[in-house]
Amino acid sequence: MKIIRGLVAAVLILAIGAVVLVVALPGEKIAKLAADQVKSMTGRELTFEGKVGISWYPVLGVTTEKVSFGNAAWSERGPMFKADKAVIGVDVMAAIGGDIRIKTVELVAPEVLLEKTADGRVNWDLSDAKAAVVGGASADAPSGGASAPAPAPTTASQFESFALEKLVISDAQVRYIEHGGARQELSGVSLAMTWPDVDQAADVLIEASPFGAPIKLDAVIAAPLALIDGDVSAVELAMQAGGGTARFAGRAGIAPEVSGQLTVSASDAAAFLAALGAGGLEGPLAVQGDVTLTRAGVVSVRGGHVSALGNDLSVQADVDLNGVRPKVAAQVATQTLRFAATEGGESPATDSAPVGWSQEPIDASALGLMDGTISFAAEAMDLNGITFGKTRATVEIDRARAVARIQEMEAYEGAVTGVFVANNRNGLSVRGDLNVTQIALQPFLAATADLDKFSGTADFESRFLSSGETLDAIMNNLSGDGRVDVGRGTIEGIDLDKLLRGDVTGGTTVFNSMVASWTIADGVLSNRDLLMKLSRLSATGKGTVGLGLRTIDYVFSPQLHGPDGPSLIVPVKINGSWSNPSVVPDLEEAVKRSFDKDIKAVEDEAKQKLEKELGLEKKEGQSTEDAIKDKLEKEALRGLQNLLGGN
Numbered sequence: 001m002k003i004i005r006g007l008v009a010a011v012l013i014l015a016i017g018a019v020v021l022v023v024a025l026p027g028e029k030i031a032k033l034a035a036d037q038v039k040s041m042t043g044r045e046l047t048f049e050g051k052v053g054i055s056w057y058p059v060l061g062v063t064t065e066k067v068s069f070g071n072a073a074w075s076e077r078g079p080m081f082k083a084d085k086a087v088i089g090v091d092v093m094a095a096i097g098g099d100i101r102i103k104t105v106e107l108v109a110p111e112v113l114l115e116k117t118a119d120g121r122v123n124w125d126l127s128d129a130k131a132a133v134v135g136g137a138s139a140d141a142p143s144g145g146a147s148a149p150a151p152a153p154t155t156a157s158q159f160e161s162f163a164l165e166k167l168v169i170s171d172a173q174v175r176y177i178e179h180g181g182a183r184q185e186l187s188g189v190s191l192a193m194t195w196p197d198v199d200q201a202a203d204v205l206i207e208a209s210p211f212g213a214p215i216k217l218d219a220v221i222a223a224p225l226a227l228i229d230g231d232v233s234a235v236e237l238a239m240q241a242g243g244g245t246a247r248f249a250g251r252a253g254i255a256p257e258v259s260g261q262l263t264v265s266a267s268d269a270a271a272f273l274a275a276l277g278a279g280g281l282e283g284p285l286a287v288q289g290d291v292t293l294t295r296a297g298v299v300s301v302r303g304g305h306v307s308a309l310g311n312d313l314s315v316q317a318d319v320d321l322n323g324v325r326p327k328v329a330a331q332v333a334t335q336t337l338r339f340a341a342t343e344g345g346e347s348p349a350t351d352s353a354p355v356g357w358s359q360e361p362i363d364a365s366a367l368g369l370m371d372g373t374i375s376f377a378a379e380a381m382d383l384n385g386i387t388f389g390k391t392r393a394t395v396e397i398d399r400a401r402a403v404a405r406i407q408e409m410e411a412y413e414g415a416v417t418g419v420f421v422a423n424n425r426n427g428l429s430v431r432g433d434l435n436v437t438q439i440a441l442q443p444f445l446a447a448t449a450d451l452d453k454f455s456g457t458a459d460f461e462s463r464f465l466s467s468g469e470t471l472d473a474i475m476n477n478l479s480g481d482g483r484v485d486v487g488r489g490t491i492e493g494i495d496l497d498k499l500l501r502g503d504v505t506g507g508t509t510v511f512n513s514m515v516a517s518w519t520i521a522d523g524v525l526s527n528r529d530l531l532m533k534l535s536r537l538s539a540t541g542k543g544t545v546g547l548g549l550r551t552i553d554y555v556f557s558p559q560l561h562g563p564d565g566p567s568l569i570v571p572v573k574i575n576g577s578w579s580n581p582s583v584v585p586d587l588e589e590a591v592k593r594s595f596d597k598d599i600k601a602v603e604d605e606a607k608q609k610l611e612k613e614l615g616l617e618k619k620e621g622q623s624t625e626d627a628i629k630d631k632l633e634k635e636a637l638r639g640l641q642n643l644l645g646g647n
Contacts, residue, residue: 031062031088037102042126042228044070047079048086061089067107072123075115077177080123083110106168112189114176120297120322124254126228167193186210195224213275215241227254235260244272244285258293269308281308289315297321310338319372328372328397336380356550357472364424368400386447388416400424412447414439414457429467430474436460441489456489456514464520476523476548486514510534516541523548536560543574550578 031048038046050065067086068079089104115123169191176184188209195202204219216239223233232253239246243266250260266272269285289304297320304315317330374395381388389410396403401423409416418434438457446452462482468474491509516530523546530541543554557571576582 031064033102038069044080044126046070061087061104063087071113072115072121072125074117074121075113075123077113077115079113081107081110081112083107085109104166104168107170107172109171110169110173112172112174114174116176116178118179120295122254122256125230126254165194165196167191167195198225211275211277213242213271215239215275227252230255232257232259242266242271242273242275243268248291250291253295255295256293257295258291260291261288262291263288283309310340311336325368326370326372328370328374330372330374331377332374333377335378336382337378338382340384357470357475357548359470359472361469362428362471362474364400364422364428367397367402367422367424371398372396387412411436412440412444427467428469428474429465431465432463434460434462441486453492453494454489455492456486456511458484458486460484472548478520478523478547480520481518482520483517484515488512489514520547527554530556552576552578552581 031052035046035048038044047068047070048064049067052062052064064086066082066084068082071078071080085108087104087106087108088102089106090102113123169189172187172189172191174186174189176186186208190207191204193202193204202221202224204217204221206217206219208215218238220236221227221233222235223231226233230253232251235248235250235252237246237248244264245266246262246264248258248260248262250258252258252260264272264285264287266285269281269283270279272285273279273281284307286307287305290302292300292302294300299317299319299321301315301317301319304317306313306315311334313332313334315330315332317328319329320327374397376391376393376395378391379389381391390408391406391410392408393404393406396405401421404420404422406416406418406420415437416434416439418432420433421429421431423429423431437459439460440455441458442452442455445454460482461484462480464478464480466474466478468477489511491511494507494509512533512535514530514532516527518525518527520526525545525547527544528542530539532539532541537558537560539556539558541554541556543552545552545554552574554574555571556574559570570585572583572585574581574583
């Protein structure tokens with residue numbers, strides 16, 4: 001019982017002593033002590049404005065009005081942060097022992113300013129400011145002598161009285177300014193940090209909702225003093241956002257510099273990226289790789305692996321963050337690349353729905369986000385049912401102009417090469433130059449146009465150029481030219497030979513070759529030389545295809561061959577919209593051609609009889625009409641001479 005009473009008495013005495021000590025101790029002294037400790041650690045001023053008073057709850061210490069923390073010497077934008085209110089808690093037991101030790105700091109509604117200059121300096125790098133403080137003693141040294149010694153590193157002995165159990169920041173507003181221009185702002189940020197002792201790790205929790213959904217970041221910093229000194233420390237980070245998690249384990253410094261392994265896992269990529277202000281992916285997402293960020297501002301990714309949209313990609317990359325835009329050099333490879341149509345795509349056309357290309361503005365701003373070269377390699381690709389084999393390609397981006405080059409692409413037993421350009425420097429323009437050799441028509445047309453009646457191999461080349469801010473404008477502004485050559489092949493379901501003889505029971509047309517060329521102007525493709533050759537007949541075609549208006553006006557003319565040339569021609573007119581074209585035989589033209597042929601035959605026979613009866617002798621190249629005229633003139637002249645008594 002005596003022991004219990006003694007303990008109670010001791011506690012009471014300590015409590016009374018603490019109260020008396022704190023009451024007797026001016027708040028300004030505690031605030032000054034805090035400012036001195038911060039300056040010795042960082043080299044920057046911690047300034048308290050207004051009244052400084054004693055705080056009893058929730059912490060024992062002092063409260064201040066406005067407080068600010070100095071910025072880098074090169075900055076002209078004011079303090080690095082400032083707050084409307086600060087609460088500083090002290091260690092009661094240390095105070096009883098005569099030592100004032102800061103345990104907690106709470107900042108209410110601070111405004112944080114982060115800056116980066118064009119030459120790479122950042123205002124959160126405290127090593128330069130600390131060096132200035134440590135090196136201040138050498139200010140009186142002769143200027144012409146040896147340079148001042150480098151500042152000694154921060155050690156735990158410098159902060160024996162420092163034990164920041166908790167740092168709390170609530171409702172912070174963070175502004176980031178890069179190169180004096182680009183600005184980013186983030187509000188509603190909260191931070192809680194515990195650092196029990198200078199030689200122990202610090203735990204940091206940051207929470208914010210910059211894009212609506214909450215983001216939570218947990219960090220463990222093994223050596224906080226090393227970071228303050230501009231060195232690196234082992235760190236572990238875990239970020240939770242949109243139901244997904246990103247983790248980093250490695251080393252980091254505030255320069256900034258980073259080296260370690262990054263892993264990302266999200267069951268819903270759309271929700272995870274939306275929380276970070278990004279988008280474009282659906283389904284699960286997994287990322288891992290070794291990431292390095294150097295003080296020179298270069299990011300390197302080695303052994304990168306990305307799983308998204310049903311694809312597994314390996315990634316190696318170097319990104320230079322200096323300059324107006326990041327400069328990227330990357331290699332992306334995969335065994336099989338798959339792109340499937342997303343749900344909720346284009347709705348089927350109806351009679352009442354407008355038919356045409358989209359008039360929604362095309363957002364090509366992504367072309368200006370970076371410069372550099374990205375190479376791509378795949379052993380196979382499946383683009384929503386259109387399949388390709390081994391593919392090698394590169395994309396070069398320079399000042400919002402991207403040039404994609406297909407060096408190798410296996411496609412339907414053939415090969416594809418080409419160049420595509422998208423330029424958004426002064427409005428969007430596109431250009432293409434495509435070459436296809438020996439592609440198998442039957443599987444290609446079945447996959448791309450749902451046509452499986454054609455067989456054969458084809459060579460194809462096309463060039464196009466256009467500009468516009470919508471797909472509708474681009475299609476209506478198209479210009480270019482091209483050519484297709486098809487070798488021996490077949491058309492299933494129709495026998496042109498039998499059809500021209502009146503048999504409509506179907507069959508197969510076997511053709512020896514088919515060639516055509518075209519030009520494109522103002523979104524209209526024009527062709528006048530389609531020629532399909534068969535053993536006993538041929539077919540020609542000419543007309544236009546409205547690529548912008550999605551219309552067709554074309555005449556296809558099969559013709560039987562007799563011993564003296566085409567014996568029967570039946571043109572077929574194709575006219576109307578792509579979605580509902582009219583296909584009808586042009587019987588009027590067929591009869592007219594046949595009638596014209598018969599008339600010509602009768603005329604030729606009559607001319608031959610007349611020449612024989614009149615005894616005409618035609619000169620080379622002279623028509624029957626001119627020969628008759630000459631003969632009549634001669635006979636008239638002879639009669640006139642006889643009449644006048646001439647010879």
